Amino acid sequence: MSADATNTRPIGARLMNIGEAAQASGISAKMIRHYEQIGLMPKPARTFSGYRLYNQSDLHLLRFIRQARDLGFSTVQIGKLLELWHNQQRPSSEVKAMVSAHVRMLKQKVAELEAMQAELQRLVDGCQGDQRPDCPILDRLAN
Amino acid sequence: MSADATNTRPIGARLMNIGEAAQASGISAKMIRHYEQIGLMPKPARTFSGYRLYNQSDLHLLRFIRQARDLGFSTVQIGKLLELWHNQQRPSSEVKAMVSAHVRMLKQKVAELEAMQAELQRLVDGCQGDQRPDCPILDRLAN
DNA sequence: CTGGAGCTTACCATCATGGCAAGGTCAAGC
DNA sequence: GCTTGACCTTGCCATGATGGTAAGCTCCAG
Numbered sequence: 398m399s400a401d402a403t404n405t406r407p408i409g410a411r412l413m414n415i416g417e418a419a420q421a422s423g424i425s426a427k428m429i430r431h432y433e434q435i436g437l438m439p440k441p442a443r444t445f446s447g448y449r450l451y452n453q454s455d456l457h458l459l460r461f462i463r464q465a466r467d468l469g470f471s472t473v474q475i476g477k478l479l480e481l482w483h484n485q486q487r488p489s490s491e492v493k494a495m496v497s498a499h500v501r502m503l504k505q506k507v508a509e510l511e512a513m514q515a516e517l518q519r520l521v522d523g524c525q526g527d528q529r530p531d532c533p534i535l536d537r538l539a540n
Numbered sequence: 541m542s543a544d545a546t547n548t549r550p551i552g553a554r555l556m557n558i559g560e561a562a563q564a565s566g567i568s569a570k571m572i573r574h575y576e577q578i579g580l581m582p583k584p585a586r587t588f589s590g591y592r593l594y595n596q597s598d599l600h601l602l603r604f605i606r607q608a609r610d611l612g613f614s615t616v617q618i619g620k621l622l623e624l625w626h627n628q629q630r631p632s633s634e635v636k637a638m639v640s641a642h643v644r645m646l647k648q649k650v651a652e653l654e655a656m657q658a659e660l661q662r663l664v665d666g667c668q669g670d671q672r673p674d675c676p677i678l679d680r681l682a683n
Numbered sequence: 684c685t686g687g688a689g690c691t692t693a694c695c696a697t698c699a700t701g702g703c704a705a706g707g708t709c710a711a712g713c
Numbered sequence: 714g715c716t717t718g719a720c721c722t723t724g725c726c727a728t729g730a731t732g733g734t735a736a737g738c739t740c741c742a743g
Binding site: 425427428431444446447448466471472473 | 729730731732733738739740
């Protein structure tokens with residue numbers, strides 16, 4: 398459209414289809430559409446024929462989502478984090494509180510899984526694991 | 541029906557409705573029905589009017605399922621464990637192998653969650669958490 | 684112009700669990 | 714005997730994050 402409508406301009410200004418955005422963000426195209434549908438992503442621009450178009454700002458957002466997702470946040474939590482991110486006035490205490498709660502949750506989950514793991518490891522260690530049928534593991538499950 | 545059809549016979553021979561079985565096993569009535577539907581539980585006896593009736597053997601089975609579930613096994617895995625349990629000829633090595641694989645999986649999950657937790661704890665520790673907007677947590681997510 | 688890659692929407696599946704609704708049953712108390 | 718409340722039945726829908734598939738449109742390179 399404008400005079401610089403060339404595909405040799407700096408990468409930072411390039412628009413891309415969903416596939417490229419997916420590659421660049423590490424989020425599948427499927428999930429990008431999903432995040433749009435649940436309102437985590439703004440509705441992107443579209444070509445005349447309906448293809449989604451993502452700019453650098455969208456990509457930035459996608460990368461944020463990806464980071465948060467990789468740190469175990471749910472989509473609802475990511476939505477709150479995005480709100481805080483976009484709000485220049487937020488007090489950092491709010492962010493800290495939210496993330497601290499998530500950390501507590503993770504710690505609890507870890508504790509639960511570790512308890513299972515320890516118990517099972519104990520049982521495994523006590524099991525001969527040969528061709529005989531005697532098995533303390535099953536005995537324990539049968540209580 | 542038979543001569544001892546009295547409700548004062550030993551607890552071990554008592555039949556119970558699903559609610560009581562649920563209480564006694566710690567598995568919700570809903571899930572007991574579900575386990576029946578997916579074939580984890582045999583179809584129980586029914587009263588003339590259609591109420592499910594559980595005996596001590598069923599209860600034993602439910603308790604087994606509950607133990608396994610609490611140790612993080614999926615219903616499919618529980619199905620396999622039940623098969624092994626019922627098969628008097630199984631070699632304990634089979635049980636041990638299955639459970640060992642589950643332990644490995646749990647360990648991996650714990651490692652993942654711990655990595656998240658450690659990273660987040662680091663970020664939380666680095667965040668002032670006051671009324672100012674500066675927040676290394678969001679900075680990290682925004683990358 | 685054609686073929687293949689990429690895009691669109693819409694629907695279905697997972698897994699373990701809960702909720703709800705509409706209706707049948709049972710036991711206790713009046 | 715009748716009412717009431719607790720309990721049972723089935724069936725359907727929802728969760729959350731993700732993948733699959735199908736039918737059809739678009740775009741680009743050869």
